Amino acid sequence: MKYRLYYWPEIQGRGEFIRLALEYADADYVDVWRTSGSRNHKSKHPPFAPPYLAAGKLVIAQTANILLYLGPRLRLAPRDEAGRLWAHQLQLTVADWLDEVHDAHHPIGSGLYYEEQRREAKRRSADFLASRLPKYLDYFEGVLRTSGGPWLLGKRLAYPDLSLFQMLAGLRYAFPRSQARLEGRYPRTVALHQRVAGHPRLVRYLASPRRIPFNRQGIFRHYPELDRI
């Protein structure tokens, strides 16, 4: 199956969670908007927003839903229902976490510039770093402890592991001082990040032009004034 991914070509954003799964699995895919100007896609199941994935006649939107579909096909999810639901549950928790990362720099409106909500972003980021971020990190570290590791589901890597890698990568870019202080408490999560980053296909992908650099248009943004002092 040849997959076609539709997502903003300038940012990692939500699309990156799908790119990572496709790259890790060495899937046959085209990142459509990075390779052509075409923006049109008709479907009887219209997406609310990118990313969306075309696979044969199917057009699927919502990041976690796309990964739910791709998981078993890319051998990145268990085949049994209980395992698939658990992987999806973890992915939906990553999605909630990512929303909070976004809102740390855009607490008032996604259609407004950061500069129009900087004061509010300082308050929200402080709350995010003090109370929400540790809650998410505690949770995923706990899942790795319970699973026995090295992966969230145990002995086999599944797509939420790639997403947890991406969360840590993004947080290090956006909040380097905060991460430097926090990460000592999360050895299993840090080890997972390293293990993913060291996989040969990921090494190749991360060094390629297909990996868009983090930047201030994306979801993870580095504004020094929002990081811990």
Added chain:
Amino acid sequence: MKYRLYYWPEIQGRGEFIRLALEYADADYVDVWRTSGSRNHKSKHPPFAPPYLAAGKLVIAQTANILLYLGPRLRLAPRDEAGRLWAHQLQLTVADWLDEVHDAHHPIGSGLYYEEQRREAKRRSADFLASRLPKYLDYFEGVLRTSGGPWLLGKRLAYPDLSLFQMLAGLRYAFPRSQARLEGRYPRTVALHQRVAGHPRLVRYLASPRRIPFNRQGIFRHYPELDRI
């Protein structure tokens, strides 16, 4: 199958989307925390937060994930994969919408009181009502137009229809002036709401003590100063 739902007993919140599906399908379930003091639930798949559902040996968290599981079992979702993914995609879009409703009154931190973020809430609510709310309503009205109605998936009701009913009910409670102005543009969505509300099992449920009234602890909150003037 007897289902056990675990969710805060004082609010509709996210749990209500599951309650509505269970009630509409006349399923055998217990709303555990409304009927007993027990708060403990051990699982090898720990939830990040309520709601979660116990079904035999499974414990499933994340509202949309629970509905993904329940959908075919309660005959509230298509059986084919494309239909199930589409229903789930709509549900995930409802989840995003609901997050934005929550953040309209809590833009800075979910652990802070509304009174501690009232000024920011006014800005965020104004942006939500002016730009985000119409975008979501336009989208779902468009889906109803494309499907041919009366339901989001066409001729048969599926669980996202119950969720869209709940969104409209909540928005009318939280933002009555804004809804009064907007709803004329969304006849299909309004008709869907009425149709769900008029279903005998829903009429019975909504009039029962099992339906918790909207209140200022829930996700939909009525603060007159956040509504349109």
